[in-house]
Amino acid sequence: MNTGTTIPGTQGEAAIAPGGRANTAIDLLDQWIRGEFVDLNTKLEEAYFSARSEVLTDRPDLDKLKQAIVREGSRLISQIADEGKPPVSPQERYELLGLVGFYLAACRRHEADLPGGVNAGALSPAWSLAGLLGASLGVAPRYVFAHQSLFNPSVRDTYRTFTALDDERLFITTNGLAVLAYQRAAAALRRIPAMGVSSPLATYLFEDARAALDDVLRFNRTLSETLDVDRFFFNIRPYFKTYRVGDAEYRGANAGDFAAINEIDLLLGVCSARDPFYQHVLAEKYAYVPPEDQSRLRSAVSGGTLLDSFLREATLGPLTPQFRHNAELFLAICRAHGAAYTFHHHKLVKPFLEAPAGTEPQGQARGITASGPPLEAVISGLARLSDLRAARDRSGLSTARASLNRLGNLLAHDGGANGESEQ
Ligand code: HEM
Numbered sequence: 001m002n003t004g005t006t007i008p009g010t011q012g013e014a015a016i017a018p019g020g021r022a023n024t025a026i027d028l029l030d031q032w033i034r035g036e037f038v039d040l041n042t043k044l045e046e047a048y049f050s051a052r053s054e055v056l057t058d059r060p061d062l063d064k065l066k067q068a069i070v071r072e073g074s075r076l077i078s079q080i081a082d083e084g085k086p087p088v089s090p091q092e093r094y095e096l097l098g099l100v101g102f103y104l105a106a107c108r109r110h111e112a113d114l115p116g117g118v119n120a121g122a123l124s125p126a127w128s129l130a131g132l133l134g135a136s137l138g139v140a141p142r143y144v145f146a147h148q149s150l151f152n153p154s155v156r157d158t159y160r161t162f163t164a165l166d167d168e169r170l171f172i173t174t175n176g177l178a179v180l181a182y183q184r185a186a187a188a189l190r191r192i193p194a195m196g197v198s199s200p201l202a203t204y205l206f207e208d209a210r211a212a213l214d215d216v217l218r219f220n221r222t223l224s225e226t227l228d229v230d231r232f233f234f235n236i237r238p239y240f241k242t243y244r245v246g247d248a249e250y251r252g253a254n255a256g257d258f259a260a261i262n263e264i265d266l267l268l269g270v271c272s273a274r275d276p277f278y279q280h281v282l283a284e285k286y287a288y289v290p291p292e293d294q295s296r297l298r299s300a301v302s303g304g305t306l307l308d309s310f311l312r313e314a315t316l317g318p319l320t321p322q323f324r325h326n327a328e329l330f331l332a333i334c335r336a337h338g339a340a341y342t343f344h345h346h347k348l349v350k351p352f353l354e355a356p357a358g359t360e361p362q363g364q365a366r367g368i369t370a371s372g373p374p375l376e377a378v379i380s381g382l383a384r385l386s387d388l389r390a391a392r393d394r395s396g397l398s399t400a401r402a403s404l405n406r407l408g409n410l411l412a413h414d415g416g417a418n419g420e421s422e423q
Helices: 025-034 036-050 060-083 090-109 120-137 166-189 200-226 229-240 260-268 276-288 291-300 306-314 321-358 375-389 401-414
Strands: 243-245 248-250
Touching: 025 036, 025 060, 025 090, 036 060, 036 090, 036 229, 060 090, 060 120, 090 120, 090 229, 090 243, 120 243, 166 200, 166 229, 166 260, 166 321, 200 321, 229 321, 260 276, 260 291, 260 306, 260 321, 276 291, 276 375, 306 321, 306 401, 321 375, 321 401
Parallel strands: none
Antiparallel strands: 243 248
16 A cells, blocks of 8 residues: 555645655545544544543534544545455555554444444445455454554554544554564564574574563553553543444454464463363454464464473483573563563553443443453453463463473472472
């Protein structure tokens, strides 16, 4: 997609791409999403925020703004269909899916797409284009977190957002950085099996993975210290809801929809692809990750674990210095992975979602979770993931704790120390 000279906040300007050629219908949609769309959403959000309400209905002044979004988006998306030139490259098609998804997510957020409502006709060109793009790429036909972060070209310092609110930009940037850090850790770890856990080359990769996971914790901490709870709850989270494409509902966007965290889980050996609970986590997110992450998820379930490799090699004789050094780094990585995810659970999920949802009047906490199940069910699933990643055994859940302790004890014993240690 040519994002050319599209300048945020410059509605009504002649749409001319670099080199003076006329813009395509896709460029015109992009220009609108970066300009007037942001202004309309921001006005609506300020009205909701003043009323401390998730959404306001039956307000003629606000209904006009909502209808402006529905109509103009529909017109621009119909032009893309009329032009009949969907992008050829998969990356451009994926990006266009996100662009159409911004529109559909905003319609849902303002409750302008209710089943049987007056706007079904207006939304149908977007449903049709999203369905076509999703089918051609093998992904859910909706916008996901990757469209907001990794597949969202910045132009003049500004990437596409729903609103002009500082908290939205902070949320997307910091989440995106945490995803990049997870991806850096996974990229380092996935190279290690080919060289063996006691390789001097693996030391460099273990160190890189550890630094990257420390960065995840750092970014999560920044988010928890700077994001405003009310702004997140009232004005940002609602754009991540489940929405409809034709007759089907697709679950909401989720900052966890990327493969790297699962590659890390499986490579370290703190989660198992044989565990039905974890299989469900993988299967559920498959359609919501970018196409290249789908192949990473497929490869991740078929490999061995670094933990098993360390334990196997430890049986071959007295521990060697390189093995010992790498094993200590490995245990530090497992601790860093557990710490980052425990932080996610206690300092992001609970204060930014569970606590404010608890103060919503009965019946108004609609569509709180991205995946659809009730909030308590989602929180309990996340708590289980948190315990697996931190290798915290509890009643009904056995984790990698025993194997990690075994490796820790081998290191302690072989160095002359004695006794149990919890790594
Ligand atoms: C205010 C900030 C955040 C909140 C409130 C939050 C909340 C949540 C919730 C509720 C879910 C479950 C979604 C569902 O099934 O409905 C989830 C999943 C997830 N989130 Fe976050 N999150 C936040 C930030 C982050 C950040 C910065 C990351 C780092 C990349 C992240 C990584 C994940 C992952 C990986 C999952 C998928 C489940 C898993 O595999 O662990 N989240 N988050």
